[in-house]
Amino acid sequence: MALISRSCSGFLAQLSSLTHHKAFSVSTAAAAIQKMTRVRVVDNSPLGSTPWHRSPRVIHVYTKNGVGKVGDRVLLAIKGGKKKALIVGHKMPGERMNPRFDSNNVVLIEDNGNPTGTRIKVPLPTHLRKMEGDYSKLLAIASRFV
Amino acid sequence: MYVLHCSRQFVSQILSHNVLRGYTGVVRDACLISKARRSTTFLYRRYTCLVSQQLHPHLSAFYNGIRRYYADLHNEENVLKSDSPGKLLAQQDEYEMQSDSSQRNPQEDFNISVLVSLLRQENAADICVIKVPEDIKYTDYFIVVSGSSSRHLRAMALYAIKVYKYMKKDGDPHANIEGKDAEDWMCIDFGRMVVHFMLPETREVYELEKLWTLRSLDEQLSSIPVETLPEDFIYGADVNVTK
Numbered sequence: 001m002a003l004i005s006r007s008c009s010g011f012l013a014q015l016s017s018l019t020h021h022k023a024f025s026v027s028t029a030a031a032a033i034q035k036m037t038r039v040r041v042v043d044n045s046p047l048g049s050t051p052w053h054r055s056p057r058v059i060h061v062y063t064k065n066g067v068g069k070v071g072d073r074v075l076l077a078i079k080g081g082k083k084k085a086l087i088v089g090h091k092m093p094g095e096r097m098n099p100r101f102d103s104n105n106v107v108l109i110e111d112n113g114n115p116t117g118t119r120i121k122v123p124l125p126t127h128l129r130k131m132e133g134d135y136s137k138l139l140a141i142a143s144r145f146v
Numbered sequence: 147m148y149v150l151h152c153s154r155q156f157v158s159q160i161l162s163h164n165v166l167r168g169y170t171g172v173v174r175d176a177c178l179i180s181k182a183r184r185s186t187t188f189l190y191r192r193y194t195c196l197v198s199q200q201l202h203p204h205l206s207a208f209y210n211g212i213r214r215y216y217a218d219l220h221n222e223e224n225v226l227k228s229d230s231p232g233k234l235l236a237q238q239d240e241y242e243m244q245s246d247s248s249q250r251n252p253q254e255d256f257n258i259s260v261l262v263s264l265l266r267q268e269n270a271a272d273i274c275v276i277k278v279p280e281d282i283k284y285t286d287y288f289i290v291v292s293g294s295s296s297r298h299l300r301a302m303a304l305y306a307i308k309v310y311k312y313m314k315k316d317g318d319p320h321a322n323i324e325g326k327d328a329e330d331w332m333c334i335d336f337g338r339m340v341v342h343f344m345l346p347e348t349r350e351v352y353e354l355e356k357l358w359t360l361r362s363l364d365e366q367l368s369s370i371p372v373e374t375l376p377e378d379f380i381y382g383a384d385v386n387v388t389k
Contacts, residue, residue: 044370112328118352119366126283129335134324136333136340139284140354143367 032092032104033058033068039076039106042088043117043141048108052079056106069094071131076106083116084109086138088124099125099146107138115141256313258287258339264309265291268302271346276358287339288358292346296329299343303332310336 033039038055041048048056059082060075061068068074068087076085085108089101108116113134120138123146128135139145254260258275265273271292278288293299303323310321318337325332330348334341342354357364 044366049371110328113325114328114331114348119357119364119370121367121370129284136324136335136342137331140288140333140340140342141352141357143357143362143364145282145284 031067032090032094033072033074033087033106034061034066035059037104039074039085039087040103041076041078041085041108042105042120042122043107043115044119044121045108045115045117047078047083047116050079070098070125071128071133071135073109074106076108078108084111086135088120088122088128088138095127098127099123113137117141119143254313255315256310256318256336260309260313261289261306261336261339261341264306265289265302265341268305269294269298270302270343272349274355276355278358282361285335285338285340288354289339289341290349290354291341291343292349293343296345299330299332299345303334303341303343306334306341 035058037058039058041056056076056078058068058074059077062073062075068090070087070089072087074085074087076083085106087105088107089099089103089105091101091104093100105122107120110116115137118141120142121144123144124138124142126145129139262273262275271294272290274290276288276290278285291302293302307321307323314321321334321336323332323334330345331352332343334343344352344354353364353366357367
């Protein structure tokens with residue numbers, strides 16, 4: 001969220017003047033994470049932390065339908081290259097007693113499943129543990145659980 | 147299955163009775179057959195149980211109710227070991243004898259000491275067991291283990307799974323190896339315990355022990371720069387922006 005706002009802070013200055021007209025298209029609320037969603041990389045990997053003029057975007061979701069929820073792997077376009085990542089939280093509400101995050105969080109992952117960064121400062125949901133998949137590595141480098 | 151269980155109890159009573167009496171009946175390879183359904187498939191009997199009526203006439207009432215017990219041993223070694231005439235087998239031995247792969251050992255549970263001992267047996271280097279406090283509702287014990295090569299890691303992980311499968315009880319969940327296609331880092335989540343098998347180089351990179359002992363005081367965590375919002379940030383102002 002901070003990355004996105006930083007990149008379009010100049011845009012906001014113009015925006016404040018045209019509060020009532022929409023000069024751009026608005027799409028309906030989409031489900032969780034799909035292609036072209038901008039995501040926030042939450043680990044301390046150098047690839048996710050260095051600034052770039054475009055925020056990291058999802059270009060492919062590795063599920064049967066193209067919708068990504070918590071625990072799904074996605075392919076990101078980040079700093080001019082492709083990288084696999086794992087979704088650890090999204091803005092869309094899910095199960096009742098599962099946390100909903102204010103940003104679409106993602107952790108970068110190698111092709112063999114190892115996380116690229118070494119620490120995750122952002123809280124991770126605990127229901128990741130019960131899901132089928134290789135999440136123990138992410139839970140091992142996490143610092144907070146929610 | 148309930149019939150089997152009942153009959154096992156009967157056997158234990160009979161056998162313990164024998165021990166008390168000091169009888170040296172040749173009880174070789176006591177086995178259980180269930181009722182009609184399984185009796186046809188379970189025909190691996192070697193010897194019949196010689197707790198016969200002539201030795202214990204007063205127990206014949208028990209005995210008649212239970213039919214006959216036949217040994218079901220798949221392991222040759224166990225047959226050789228237990229095949230000592232004149233030796234009375236207690237219930238304990240009976241469970242140990244039935245150590246073919248389909249049976250499970252319900253006597254002990256798979257706790258931390260079992261896991262650490264099997265890791266030591268596998269020549270695991272640098273076993274680090276961290277007791278995680280109750281506030282972190284993740285697990286009780288966090289174990290990090292090094293191996294000499296990726297084959298070593300894989301062998302340790304598979305052996306741990308094998309032992310867990312043998313010792314787990316009916317209510318326990320299955321444990322699977324995570325990170326099978328990674329060569330340098332594999333982990334297994336056993337519920338109350340989590341084991342991480344890493345190569346020494348990988349261990350240096352991630353420093354999991356530091357994180358899990360120092361929790362929030364960890365240096366890698368504190369070296370992550372704090373994310374600050376820009377001064378002109380308006381919450382929700384970028385909702386309708388498409389870039």
